[in-house]
Amino acid sequence: MDRLSSPAGLEKVRESIVSKRDTDKPCITICSGTGCHAFGCEKVSEAFQKEIKRLGLEDRVDVKTTGCHGFCERGPLVVIRPKDIFYQRVSAGDVSEIISETVLKDNIIDRLLYTDPNTGEKVVHEHEVPFYARQKRSVFGNNGYIDPTVIEDYLAVGGYSALGKVLSGIKPEAVIEEVKKSGLRGRGGGGFPTGVKWESCRNAPSSDGVRYIICNADEGDPGAYMDRSLLEGNPHSILEGMLIGAYAIGSHEGYVYVRYEYPLAVKNIQLAIKQAEEYGLLGKNILGSGFDFSVRINRGGGAFICGESSALMASLEGKVGEPRAKYVHTVEKGLWDKPTTLNNVETWANIPLIINKGADWYTETGTANSKGTKIFSLVGKVNNTGLVEVPMGITLREIIYDIGGGIPDGKKFKAVQTGGPSGGVIPDSLINLPVDFDELTEAGSMMGSGGMIVMDEDNCMVDIAKYFIGFLEGESCGKCVPCREGLKRMREILDDISEGRGKEGDIELLERLSTVLKDGALCALGATAPNPVLSTIRFFRDEYEAHIKEKRCPAGVCKELITYQIIEEKCPGCGLCVKACPAEAITSGGKKKPVILDQEKCIKCGACYDVCKLGAVKVS
Amino acid sequence: MVRLTIDEREFQAEEGKTILEVASENGIYIPTLCYHEEVSPYGACRLCMVEVTRNGRTRLVASCLYPVAEGLVVRTESPEVSNIRRTVIELLLARCPDLEEIHDLAKQLGVDKTPFKLENKKCILCGLCVRACEQVVGVSAISLVNRGTDRQVASPFYESPDACIGCGSCAYICPVNAIKIDDIGDTRTITMPNPKMQPTEFKLKKCSKCGEYWAPEKQLEYIAKKAGLAPEAFDICPNCRD
Numbered sequence A: 001m002d003r004l005s006s007p008a009g010l011e012k013v014r015e016s017i018v019s020k021r022d023t024d025k026p027c028i029t030i031c032s033g034t035g036c037h038a039f040g041c042e043k044v045s046e047a048f049q050k051e052i053k054r055l056g057l058e059d060r061v062d063v064k065t066t067g068c069h070g071f072c073e074r075g076p077l078v079v080i081r082p083k084d085i086f087y088q089r090v091s092a093g094d095v096s097e098i099i100s101e102t103v104l105k106d107n108i109i110d111r112l113l114y115t116d117p118n119t120g121e122k123v124v125h126e127h128e129v130p131f132y133a134r135q136k137r138s139v140f141g142n143n144g145y146i147d148p149t150v151i152e153d154y155l156a157v158g159g160y161s162a163l164g165k166v167l168s169g170i171k172p173e174a175v176i177e178e179v180k181k182s183g184l185r186g187r188g189g190g191g192f193p194t195g196v197k198w199e200s201c202r203n204a205p206s207s208d209g210v211r212y213i214i215c216n217a218d219e220g221d222p223g224a225y226m227d228r229s230l231l232e233g234n235p236h237s238i239l240e241g242m243l244i245g246a247y248a249i250g251s252h253e254g255y256v257y258v259r260y261e262y263p264l265a266v267k268n269i270q271l272a273i274k275q276a277e278e279y280g281l282l283g284k285n286i287l288g289s290g291f292d293f294s295v296r297i298n299r300g301g302g303a304f305i306c307g308e309s310s311a312l313m314a315s316l317e318g319k320v321g322e323p324r325a326k327y328v329h330t331v332e333k334g335l336w337d338k339p340t341t342l343n344n345v346e347t348w349a350n351i352p353l354i355i356n357k358g359a360d361w362y363t364e365t366g367t368a369n370s371k372g373t374k375i376f377s378l379v380g381k382v383n384n385t386g387l388v389e390v391p392m393g394i395t396l397r398e399i400i401y402d403i404g405g406g407i408p409d410g411k412k413f414k415a416v417q418t419g420g421p422s423g424g425v426i427p428d429s430l431i432n433l434p435v436d437f438d439e440l441t442e443a444g445s446m447m448g449s450g451g452m453i454v455m456d457e458d459n460c461m462v463d464i465a466k467y468f469i470g471f472l473e474g475e476s477c478g479k480c481v482p483c484r485e486g487l488k489r490m491r492e493i494l495d496d497i498s499e500g501r502g503k504e505g506d507i508e509l510l511e512r513l514s515t516v517l518k519d520g521a522l523c524a525l526g527a528t529a530p531n532p533v534l535s536t537i538r539f540f541r542d543e544y545e546a547h548i549k550e551k552r553c554p555a556g557v558c559k560e561l562i563t564y565q566i567i568e569e570k571c572p573g574c575g576l577c578v579k580a581c582p583a584e585a586i587t588s589g590g591k592k593k594p595v596i597l598d599q600e601k602c603i604k605c606g607a608c609y610d611v612c613k614l615g616a617v618k619v620s
Numbered sequence B: 001m002v003r004l005t006i007d008e009r010e011f012q013a014e015e016g017k018t019i020l021e022v023a024s025e026n027g028i029y030i031p032t033l034c035y036h037e038e039v040s041p042y043g044a045c046r047l048c049m050v051e052v053t054r055n056g057r058t059r060l061v062a063s064c065l066y067p068v069a070e071g072l073v074v075r076t077e078s079p080e081v082s083n084i085r086r087t088v089i090e091l092l093l094a095r096c097p098d099l100e101e102i103h104d105l106a107k108q109l110g111v112d113k114t115p116f117k118l119e120n121k122k123c124i125l126c127g128l129c130v131r132a133c134e135q136v137v138g139v140s141a142i143s144l145v146n147r148g149t150d151r152q153v154a155s156p157f158y159e160s161p162d163a164c165i166g167c168g169s170c171a172y173i174c175p176v177n178a179i180k181i182d183d184i185g186d187t188r189t190i191t192m193p194n195p196k197m198q199p200t201e202f203k204l205k206k207c208s209k210c211g212e213y214w215a216p217e218k219q220l221e222y223i224a225k226k227a228g229l230a231p232e233a234f235d236i237c238p239n240c241r242d
Helices: A007-019 A034-038 A041-054 A092-105 A151-156 A161-166 A172-182 A194-203 A226-233 A235-249 A263-279 A309-316 A345-357 A359-363 A396-403 A437-442 A461-475 A481-498 A506-520 A524-528 A531-549 A576-580 A607-611 B019-025 B079-095 B100-108 B128-137 B169-173 B217-227
Strands: A027-031 A062-066 A078-081 A085-087 A212-217 A253-259 A294-300 A340-344 A373-380 A386-391 A413-418 A424-427 A451-456 A564-566 A617-619 B002-006 B009-013 B049-054 B057-062 B072-075 B143-145 B152-154 B180-184 B187-191 B200-206 B213-216
Touching (some): A007 A161, A027 A041, A027 A092, A034 A226, A041 A062, A041 A092, A151 A235, A161 A235, A172 A194, A172 A235, A172 A345, A194 A235, A194 A340, A212 A309, A226 A235, A226 A373, A235 A253, A235 A263, A235 A345, A253 A263, A253 A309, A340 A345, A345 A359, A373 A396, A413 A461, A413 A531, A424 A531, A461 A481, A461 A531, A481 A524, A481 B079, A506 A531, A506 B079, B002 B019, B019 B072, B057 B079, B128 B143
Parallel strands (some): B002 B072
Antiparallel strands (some): A027 A078, A373 A386, A413 A424, A413 A451, B002 B009, B049 B072, B180 B187, B200 B213
16 A cells, blocks of 8 residues: 555545445444443454354455444344344354344344333344434444554544645634634533643643644543543544544654553554555655644553553653642643643544534533533443434433433342542432433532443442442552652541441541542542542432431441341241352251251351342342 | 732832742741751642732642742632641651650641541651752652552662761751661661661771761762762861861
8 A cells, every 4th residue: 555645646546446345245244342342242253253254255255353242231233234134142152043034034033132121022223223223423423433453444434534625725723713613612521621731732832833632541430431442443533533643743653642551543543644644645745735644652550540641641751650730731841841742542533533524513412511422431320231323402311211221130220420530429309310411410429431320229328438449449540648648548437337337527638638638639539539438428418327327328338336146037948148148157947948048157248138039139 | 029918018029939939048947857948849738828819819839849920819828728737737647656856836726636547657748858869969869659559759669878978968957856867886877767678788988087078978979970080078077177
């Protein structure tokens, strides 16, 4: 491949790629995202490749391994395009039937279809599955259509056309203006207006003119994998966003800081850089415009704090990843003290869309101060676990019930934790809250990078606060006193409360420590760390009080405060719990007689409670 | 030069200086434990937090790091500031209940007890020793290792550090006297407050004139090398020199 020397040349290549592709030709796309991998999609992929080869169908049928489609709950996912036939929970054993029946004869295999639990109806097409139907997949949608290791796939769906457009004579200032007009705010947590950041960086003085661009791919929130899935599934869209940003800011060097724990993301972005360089989309004199830009990859060692911009930059410089006070902003003095623009993966992926379709199109979606869409990782006690991309302003109810399919096992929704470990919980009473940056902050939580953990009646809010504070205590860098010592003390107090040693004044002490962290911690990790505590106290104070005053855990979670008992009238002595008990605390009481639970031996793991379908185990 | 107000008094200050520098030059006291004028500011202890108003926005900042600016209004005391300082000292009192210097500062801040469980640590992790070793001495024999509550000052692998010249700058700069130096006979022993580290011994140099042991040999070799002096330049102690 000769390096492309003009935007027109790029369009020609694109036309030639598209013209060679038969849009009617069946294409089997196999989701190869994180969730589907766990379900064994690799074997499914191999089986398809083998079977197609065995039948000699290579010319008639395409097989494509793609990035994450989002509906992780039902993986491995297979979509047969262009008819969009959607199969879920596919195993290697289903492959030959899918080819012989669906691909070759257009027959639908009923058992592989998704059943809408609300209507009991089978759904044939991907876009009709309720999980997808309510989403707006502007950024994430292409994941299901392209093989991330094939640059031609990205070009075929219009890839790098925004770059071509920008390099066809749009001035850098006009690019910044367009991004400002779009109202795009940083998707990594801060929610700072992206265009304003770019402008400050462009205008910041630099003695030798050097400015840096960074893509923050150090996604570390428990349960969050939006950025991972974008990097794995559509790496070129991020490179294109970075290229446009670099052109607008006047930068010639960029970095992708990505977690070492994301090997596939590293591999795919590495390959994407190589391909883009070969095409002349990266490197010197890009598309003949005279603009130079190169990208390097740095792998993070796995410290959560390195997702904080100043700590990330310290780590990039080879120093210990610790934050510094940002009284002088990183857009003025960032990496190696040069003006630096750092944006999150998802933010960069939004840029090509804004340039291609325009700020006016972009602002049609969203609320007054939060434009566009946001990808959330919807996890926890929800039927449809997965990645969802929704318009800003959608309500929590729509996400959890319409897209997420509600709470499993008929349990009652209790709260949803948004914004990662340093976000807050939002209770049932606020389920109609529109999701945008300001509304979530107002409710005591935050957008964060888009984690969304659903909790039901079986979750104890003190336990939840304890979990997140424990996580943050472990991830605090330890530099400043409020964060290092304060989080430890908060965790100790929460331990006491959950283990029956809570005392009068503990809630107030937690609140005072929270204020000191908020006001006094050195960086955003410490300043937002009290959110899980403050929000659970705000909305579930009665649960804290039950633990402290009555030594009772209303949700039946805190081990020291609960006992498991067998309701003898309900127990037929089936023995399921006897087998499930890891402590041999339950013994048979004789044939058709209730089992016997020895409280001395019971470790309160709840295995008997989970396994009993007759409700014969109670927690009190 | 910029004009700013600290506690309702107006000052002119050089651009690039921090609030803490300008305040202390003008006799305004702001408590701190991790600041020293000989090393770069760090912002870890949070005792020097003050309230600043700039362009109509009021917030709490660490005065050791915040650069002065035209029209800046600083208040070194406020209920929020006091809440941070008092809680920080309570946290340090619980971490290091035996340190006299922390008790003194607590008393000054009106704190006489801590609501938290007591530990028995000696080091407050202000990082002054580490910064002095790197920035003043230039040997980086010790550093801050591990993360969060496991953070500690240590030498590589907790072994007696080869790079250490025994100068004792770390002990001199420590605000709570947690690092001990003992000069007995021809030996200097430096004991770090890290229980994983053994005391490190240094041979002291004998003055060829008066016979007193006066400085670690390793330190003198280091200085001679750095200053381009002959090794015998330090054969005589400062007291015996003309």
